[in-house]
Amino acid sequence: MEIIIEAKNLNKTYNAKGEKVLNNVSLEIQKGSFTVIMGPSGSGKSTLLYTLSGMEMPDAGTVTMMGKKISSLPEKQSALIRRETMGFVFQQTALLKNLNLLDNVLLPVWDAKKNSLPEKKQRALDLFAKTGIQGLESRMINEVSGGQLQRAGICRALMGNPDVIFCDEPTGALNSASAQECMALFYSINQEGKTIILVTHDASVASWADRILFMRDGVIVGDEDLSRLRRDNLEIRAETAMNLSKQYKI
């Protein structure tokens, strides 16, 4: 399988004490895969996600995405790559308060020359329908539920037709039913060929993935393949993910 992201010897330090948030992390992400990064708070999982996406620069090491070394690009090129090849889903508040849902979703393609505005709007409306929030386009973000807000976030991530979608605890603020609906949506997006990298500390969320990376103290302590497990039994997958996280003391 083709490798879409390759990270080599990533190191990152935040505080003055020199404690490493990422300690010599190396990994490869295959195209079309669904990878989850699990770990306790402060384990470096979000930092790894942001470093892989080029949003944060590593102190040492390299990140290569589709053959381009994104860990050392100037700001403009890095932003352009993010806009054209990546989608981001954060926790539910990561939408702009002064825009309605439709404008929030259109934001990543505001200056894309490929399509006209009516075409962009049509694509946004198609995504609203696909994610089950049609009819809410003109609502402001305080007029919809957390689950609907997160679906709008997913629409925004998909708007530029990205190759990779990075998700930082996308179900963190949702109830369990909304979280599972959201994960089912991510799974269907993955089935369309998009690569998904998702950070969570919830085993039931992780159970949707093909691969789980376990992190502790800035190091990947486990790399487990879940693709051998049947898709139709989510309970067994969740139990396996739970047992693995216990095994790695996450």
Place this chain on the structure above:
Amino acid sequence: MLVTWLSLRLLVGKETHSLAIMKAIGFTADELTCQYIVRVSIIVLLSLSAGLLLSNTLGELLAGALLRSFGSAAFSFKQNIFFAFTAAPLIILVPSLGSALLIKTKIRSITTAQSIRV
């Protein structure tokens, strides 16, 4: 200029979360700075238009009334077209736009990942 710059710094501080989201989804510091330049330009141009309009209509009347209350018998404005329509607007516009440009450093310093997580 100092007042405009400090106000813009406060505004950027208030909008850090939104700016971080926009940076994350692919906006550059230049594009975000442009937004502030447009906002500042609109405010300055509206203020200048209002100032010019009022000074040419009510200005002389109000200033004359004020000075008459202090005992002045006659009062009138002497128009200086160059100062009113070129120099004064530039004196206000240039520092304001300079402040907006300076704010780029502050926007560039926003660490996307950390600001989004807040």
